[in-house]
Amino acid sequence: MKISLNWLKDYVNFTIPPEKLAHQLTMAGLEVEKIETVNDDTVFELEITPNRPDCLNMIGLAREVAAILNRPLRLPKIKKIRFPRESCAITILDKQGCSRYIGTVIQNVAVRNSPEWLLQRLQAIGTRTINNVVDITNFCLLETGQPLHAFDCDKLIGGKIIVRRARDGEKIVTIDGVERTLNSSVLVIADAKRPVAIAGIMGGKETEVTQDTKNILLESAYFDPVLIRRAARSLGLSSDSSYRFERGVDMNMVEGGSLRAIFLIHELAGGTIVQRSDNFPTKRMMIQRQIVVSRNQINQLLGASMTASRCKTVLKKLDFKVTMSGREILKVTPPFFRNDVKEEVDIVEEIARILGYENLPLSLPQIKMMNIKIDTKRPLERVIRQTLLGLGFDEAITYTMIDEGSLKKSHVNSSSVVRVKNPLTKDQEIMRPSLLPSLLSALLTNFNRGQKNIKLFELGKVYVDSQEINTLSLIMTTPHLEDWRQSKKDSLDFYDIKGVVEQVIKRLGSKGVIFVPAQQPFLVKGKSASIKVQEREIGFLGKITEDVLRHWDIKLKEILYAQINVKELFSKIAFQRTYQPIPEFPSIVRDVSLAVKTNTTFQQIKELIQEQKPEFLSSVEFVEQYVGDKIPAGHRGMTFSLVYQLPSRTLREDEVNAVHEKICQSLIENLGAIRR
Amino acid sequence: MSWNFEEIRQKALQEIFAITEANELESLRVKYLGRKGLIAQIFSSLTSLSDDQRPLVGKNTNELRNEITQFIEEKKKEIQQLKEKGDAQESLDITIPGVAVELGHQHILIQTMDEICGIFENLGFAVYEGPEIETEFNNFTALNIPVDHPSRDAFDTFYLKVEDPTNKGRYLLLRSHTSPSQIRIMQEFTPPLAVVVPGKVYRPDAVDASHSFMFHQIEGLLVDQGIKFSDLKGLLSIFCKRLFGENIKMRFRPHFFPFTEPSAEVDISCYICEGKGCSVCGRKGWLEIMGCGMVHPKVFQHVGYPKGKYTGLAFGMGVERMAMLKYGINDIRIFFENDLRFLRQF
Incomplete structure (x- = not known):
């Protein structure tokens, strides 16, 4: 909200420079966002918090300034007016929406330009000036906080005012010249036939006060904040009036504002009051609350040591009524317009605010130990991060809200997707059920910007059936080590990403994780695997299909992707780790080179060996595989090492040879392998 | 021989x-x-x-x-x-780069969250993570933000097409701040409590250089008997010095949050102009970094704590904002683009 300092000086005297006043207001919770010089005036732009609608006007702000600077407040004089007995034809049909409506009919007003002082006040803060009557309603709104509206009385059909809900589809042209279609959530002021104003938001063009207007009806009302807020939203229309009604105006000021306007109209436009009525159907006056608070309570919450009389002085400056009960207890009655002050802590804040937070003491809290279960996820996530950073993966954070189209593009199933009710754009339609679209999008961004060697991971959530699942995803377009001394390894394959996933699992110490062939619609069959623990799939990895890459317009062939449910992975971690003694006696290593049938897996070979429980054997290590013209068709070459070792003694060559030969023979017999 | x-x-x-x-x-x-x-x-x-x-x-x-x-x-x-x-x-050209696996880079937001949480962990706080999908009760009602109250404007919210199992006819939402985790923590544990909550939050803001519909916050909560406003000042002074350096100046400015009373915003002296006023701080000389206050008695009431038994302090800050201030980043969107040339700077 903008305020002019010249105008402010009408109500409170001060001599401190504007910058100093701005600082003081800011430190009292009325933040001055901007200071401008307009001719010989200074204009502040204030950020008023939603709890302080009483500060959305000059008098309210002057009251704060007077309290902060300890100066007297001068309120504008309103002469007693004697009203005629005759009342206006006002009917309130929606008594919830409109709890009070004061109408005043003034005849024979002289509508003309406003005097210089009025123009200056309004122009300083950028309010458009129209004519004296309209300018007065705007001036009173800014001065008292009470929105007012003047109708051209002769244009009201039937000379009537009806406060009611709009009918669906009913139309009105507002004073900004825009035709608006209303609905039943909107409260309107209507005459006998049609809406003449959108209540609390904007008046209608057809009944506005112009230079030709002779007789006016001045409206001063209280409209329900929620109703106005919803109507303003549904119409996409807000105004100085709606802004104040939404936050709640002072029920008492409905009358005060009206009187102030009548006084000024009488001064500047003349005229005679012929009708007046105050429709107050619910008589819902605000109850004056008394809040009892002790000096001790105030000091304990603030960590301060103030006297009760000091507190009393501060509160009285803000128009709070304070009586003392003994020397310790304050009985405080906040003014009507301070609807935000409801309980003891609110009183404490008022005192703290006016004294200045910076003047209150500072202490260090005692933080006690808590016996609460510690979240084990964080340290484990840190292990994952450290491992992947060590392997050269950069960490991404992507948007968790995505568009549904990107799922289709990625061939990701969207059956249990969580949808957003009110997305701003298509990009926020759904909560992602997979990290694949997110990482493909990050990869594309980089690729389009000329970045080549991309290895990204994200530890984020996916959302399935409104469950949040912590998930690790990896995407890579480049092998691990780039060594300028060696010729470039230009392609990468399944084993590059499997190695990364294995490292993560190894670092975590998760047990029982196996890789089995699997098919995901976005991964190439035969070059992808499912990651399983006890028959449960906890993730997958492999090469992304060219089809998906084409949809994304990514012009790279080899892109590897992995995704793992980390909660499942964490649940398989063996926390008990036991030291294994380092072998004292040397091992004997024997390599085996076989040509096996293409569909024979290393896992099968390993299992076949281990099933025999051969003596002395401590491990089977993969060495290499070879495919080429030296291998018979339908076969591939595979070399692995058998490591023999005993903890108790050194093995002899002859005893190892015997066992080894037996193993080789069984592989040849059982797998139809050929020794190379 | x-x-x-x-x-x-x-x-x-x-x-x-x-x-x-x-x-x-x-x-x-x-x-x-x-x-x-x-x-x-x-x-x-x-x-x-x-x-x-x-x-x-x-x-x-x-x-x-x-x-x-x-x-x-x-x-x-x-x-x-x-x-x-x-x-x-025959000496080598030692200016040729060495050969090693190029280490990856942790996202700067994760680093910032770790740094902030780490400061509080050192002071005795525990880290807690709450869900992003929340109920209206936790996100608003229990935090003394009544449904249909204008104060909810500041917390504009994404709703999901999923009915709230605890509140028929209402829908689950994406939390608009990390504060609902306060409610979960207080419902689960009895004081003394000292907890920080990092995480993602969502608001339907149009995306520009300073707004994002998804961002990160860190919430802090300290509840016990006899926690005072002066403790809030002391705690956050220590925090600011540890995060921004011993020479940082700070101030507490009254503000409004429905779930704290008294409430404050914390400003630090602008790192660019050192308080003289420049374009970064909007010629104010100060940069707003966090909101804080004493836990509102209504909040304690909503979680079922006995009336008047406990007091508490709470604070919340935007992680992106902290990182932007600390590293001179001027566009919030860059955090989520994941351009390697950005990620690899940190």
């Missing part, structure tokens, strides 16, 4: 002299000094000598052995020195 010591000596000397490689020297050493070497042979032949010849020949043999040993040692040093000299002549 007699030995011509002088001849052996001359020959050995010549041979040693002619040598250029360390391995040749070694075979020479074996030839003369080894277990089956010439010297050993001479020694073993001593037994066939007469008693008066033996001492002299023995003495000569010893002398010869010592001499050859010395020659070999000297030659060894010489070869070593030559080798070092040679190495120096």
Whole structure:
């Protein structure tokens, strides 16, 4: 909200420079966002918090300034007016929406330009000036906080005012010249036939006060904040009036504002009051609350040591009524317009605010130990991060809200997707059920910007059936080590990403994780695997299909992707780790080179060996595989090492040879392998 | 058998002299000094000598052995020195980059969250993570933000097409701040409580340089008997100094949050202009970094704590904003683009 300092000086005297006043207001919770010089005036732009609608006007702000600077407040004089007995034809049909409506009919007003002082006040803060009557309603709104509206009385059909809900589809042209279609959530002021104003938001063009207007009806009302807020939203229309009604105006000021306007109209436009009525159907006056608070309570919450009389002085400056009960207890009655002050802590804040937070003491809290279960996820996530950073993966954070189209593009199933009710754009339609679209999008961004060697991971959530699942995803377009001394390894394959996933699992110490062939619609069959623990799939990895890459317009062939449910992975971690003694006696290593049938897996070979429980054997290590013209068709070459070792003694060559030969023979017999 | 010591000596000397490689020297050493070497042979032949010849020949043999040993040692040093000299002549271009796995880079937001949480962890706070999908009760009602109240405007919210199982006819939402985790923590545990909650939050803001529909917050909560506003000032002063440096100036400015009373915003002196006023701080000299306050009694009431038993302080900050201030980043969107040239700066 903008305020002019010249105008402010009408109500409170001060001599401190504007910058100093701005600082003081800011430190009292009325933040001055901007200071401008307009001719010989200074204009502040204030950020008023939603709890302080009483500060959305000059008098309210002057009251704060007077309290902060300890100066007297001068309120504008309103002469007693004697009203005629005759009342206006006002009917309130929606008594919830409109709890009070004061109408005043003034005849024979002289509508003309406003005097210089009025123009200056309004122009300083950028309010458009129209004519004296309209300018007065705007001036009173800014001065008292009470929105007012003047109708051209002769244009009201039937000379009537009806406060009611709009009918669906009913139309009105507002004073900004825009035709608006209303609905039943909107409260309107209507005459006998049609809406003449959108209540609390904007008046209608057809009944506005112009230079030709002779007789006016001045409206001063209280409209329900929620109703106005919803109507303003549904119409996409807000105004100085709606802004104040939404936050709640002072029920008492409905009358005060009206009187102030009548006084000024009488001064500047003349005229005679012929009708007046105050429709107050619910008589819902605000109850004056008394809040009892002790000096001790105030000091304990603030960590301060103030006297009760000091507190009393501060509160009285803000128009709070304070009586003392003994020397310790304050009985405080906040003014009507301070609807935000409801309980003891609110009183404490008022005192703290006016004294200045910076003047209150500072202490260090005692933080006690808590016996609460510690979240084990964080340290484990840190292990994952450290491992992947060590392997050269950069960490991404992507948007968790995505568009549904990107799922289709990625061939990701969207059956249990969580949808957003009110997305701003298509990009926020759904909560992602997979990290694949997110990482493909990050990869594309980089690729389009000329970045080549991309290895990204994200530890984020996916959302399935409104469950949040912590998930690790990896995407890579480049092998691990780039060594300028060696010729470039230009392609990468399944084993590059499997190695990364294995490292993560190894670092975590998760047990029982196996890789089995699997098919995901976005991964190439035969070059992808499912990651399983006890028959449960906890993730997958492999090469992304060219089809998906084409949809994304990514012009790279080899892109590897992995995704793992980390909660499942964490649940398989063996926390008990036991030291294994380092072998004292040397091992004997024997390599085996076989040509096996293409569909024979290393896992099968390993299992076949281990099933025999051969003596002395401590491990089977993969060495290499070879495919080429030296291998018979339908076969591939595979070399692995058998490591023999005993903890108790050194093995002899002859005893190892015997066992080894037996193993080789069984592989040849059982797998139809050929020794190379 | 007699030995011509002088001849052996001359020959050995010549041979040693002619040598250029360390391995040749070694075979020479074996030839003369080894277990089956010439010297050993001479020694073993001593037994066939007469008693008066033996001492002299023995003495000569010893002398010869010592001499050859010395020659070999000297030659060894010489070869070593030559080798070092040679190495120096064919020196490497040490300005070529070394070879190692290029380490990855942790996202700067994760680093910032870890740093902030770490400061509070060192002060005795525990880290807690709450869900992003929340109920209206936790996100608003329990935090003293009544449904349909204008104060909810500041917390504009994404709703999901999923009905709230605890509140028929209402929908689940994406939390608009990390504060609902306060409610979960207080419902689950009894004080004393000292907890920080990092996480994602969502607001339907149009995306621009300073707005994002998804961002990160860190919430803090300290509840016990006798927690005071002065504690809030003290705690956050320590935090700001540890995060932004000892010389940072800060101020507490009254503000409004429905779930705290008294409430404040914390400003730090602008790092660009040091408080003089510049475009970054909007010529105010101060940068707003967080909201805070004393937990509102209504919040305690909503979580079922006995009236008046506890007081507490709470604070919340935007992680992106902290990182932007700390590293001079001027566009919030860059955090989520994941451009490697950005990620690899940190």
